[in-house]
Amino acid sequence: MRLQTCRRHPNAAPFVRTCSGCAQDCHDAQYGNPTNNGGAHSQRLADRVRAILGQYIEDTVRPDEGETPVRRLVWSIRELDELHARHGGIVTVRPVEGAVMEITVTVTLPGIAWPVEIYSDWDAAAELDGFALPVVKALNATA
Numbered sequence: 557m558r559l560q561t562c563r564r565h566p567n568a569a570p571f572v573r574t575c576s577g578c579a580q581d582c583h584d585a586q587y588g589n590p591t592n593n594g595g596a597h598s599q600r601l602a603d604r605v606r607a608i609l610g611q612y613i614e615d616t617v618r619p620d621e622g623e624t625p626v627r628r629l630v631w632s633i634r635e636l637d638e639l640h641a642r643h644g645g646i647v648t649v650r651p652v653e654g655a656v657m658e659i660t661v662t663v664t665l666p667g668i669a670w671p672v673e674i675y676s677d678w679d680a681a682a683e684l685d686g687f688a689l690p691v692v693k694a695l696n697a698t699a
Contacts, residue, residue: 601625605672608665609639613674627673633683636661636676637691645674647694655681659695 559570568576598617602625606613609628612635617623630636636659640647645663652658660675678686686692 598625601668602628605665605668608668609643609672609674612639626668626670627675630674630676633659633676633678633686633689633691636674637689639663639674640691640694647691649695652677655679659691661691 561570562568602617605625605628606615612630613628617625621629623629630639640661643663645661648660649657656677656679658675659678660673662671662673665672680686
């Protein structure tokens, strides 16, 4: 048997029948890959998530903000509340700094193989009216 190399994936291991890089590309093209923050496949997945979630999601994934194709940031707690009202999901919280919390809504979207996390930072001390929002009440109900 003669081992082959791939011109598209020169760093992939030599192979007999199928290049592991090409096989991964085919898989990502069909199913997407939320851990891959680059390339056309992850951009297509990010575009599908944005198309379902709508206007509050930015066009591009911002890794510097902690985003992946299936973990997306919204600007305010009110936007997060609106998305929670439309899509439901599980609400969780984690402390960030001082009174600032990161509130995350995890949803299952049609046509997306992975759970999608939508998150926003909320300063409870500065935005007291946030306690009246249903997304925060849902958080209190699950605690």
